[in-house]
Amino acid sequence: MIDLHNHLVRYVVKLPVHATDPDMEVAVQMARIAEEDGIRTIVSTPHFRPERMGDEAARMYDLLHSAVDTLNEELQRRGIQVEVLTGAEVAMSEMLPDLAKRKLLPTIAGTRHVLIELPQTTYAPWAEDMLFKLQLKGYTPVIAHFERLADAPVKHISPQVLHERGIKMQVNCESLMGRRGRSVQDLGQSLIREGLAAGLGTDAHEPEHSPPLLTTCRPIVDRVGGRGTFDHLTTQSAATIIGR
Numbered sequence: 001m002i003d004l005h006n007h008l009v010r011y012v013v014k015l016p017v018h019a020t021d022p023d024m025e026v027a028v029q030m031a032r033i034a035e036e037d038g039i040r041t042i043v044s045t046p047h048f049r050p051e052r053m054g055d056e057a058a059r060m061y062d063l064l065h066s067a068v069d070t071l072n073e074e075l076q077r078r079g080i081q082v083e084v085l086t087g088a089e090v091a092m093s094e095m096l097p098d099l100a101k102r103k104l105l106p107t108i109a110g111t112r113h114v115l116i117e118l119p120q121t122t123y124a125p126w127a128e129d130m131l132f133k134l135q136l137k138g139y140t141p142v143i144a145h146f147e148r149l150a151d152a153p154v155k156h157i158s159p160q161v162l163h164e165r166g167i168k169m170q171v172n173c174e175s176l177m178g179r180r181g182r183s184v185q186d187l188g189q190s191l192i193r194e195g196l197a198a199g200l201g202t203d204a205h206e207p208e209h210s211p212p213l214l215t216t217c218r219p220i221v222d223r224v225g226g227r228g229t230f231d232h233l234t235t236q237s238a239a240t241i242i243g244r
């Protein structure tokens with residue numbers, strides 16, 4: 001299985017925005033939990049917030065990539081059968097087209113797919129325009145946990161319309177389980193039901209309260225989307241996003 005959204009790399013190096021002290025043992029513990037769940041590929045998606053980086057974008061970009069190398073070396077050394085791919089959860093910003101031009105947009109595994117976090121507290125009427133601009137530059141936005149926009153000011157953005165425009169949407173397992181409230185759960189399930197989800201993520205932040213588990217939502221995904229939906233979303237569908 002492929003986990004499209006995971007924050008474990010914040011335990012590998014000190015990253016701006018993340019108020020976490022690095023601790024490789026925690027990252028390894030998370031990889032072990034994932035491995036036991038049947039996850040073989042994790043996309044590393046630490047927060048990447050252009051508005052808060054100033055002129056640190058290049059340094060942050062390099063850091064994200066070197067941290068993944070370091071983590072993979074450690075996992076190999078310990079015989080853990082999990083591969084971590086580069087990426088980031090890129091916050092929507094009017095700076096994205098410029099970062100793309102400067103080749104500083106951290107894409108998923110070096111593909112043209114980029115995991116984008118839409119604003120959850122501000123209206124940002126320009127957000128859809130930015131997505132379109134990225135597409136014009138040859139990128140395919142993958143909206144991170146689209147279902148979490150259920151109560152956000154940008155909830156007017158229609159998943160059907162995005163889908164028709166070739167934009168992909170990732171759904172969090174925890175949302176489907178109801179951990180983010182009823183409206184988020186409902187929207188997540190409707191994305192699965194209507195075939196608008198392109199893949200699943202654990203959005204794991206730490207081993208205990210936010211672990212990297214996907215199989216916990218297998219029953220609900222297959223109940224809502226039909227038999228085989230979970231396997232499809234966690235293998236073939238996600239594989240097209242990581243370029244495999």
Ligand SMILES: [Fe+2]
Pocket residue numbers: 005007045089203
């Ligand atoms: Fe996240």
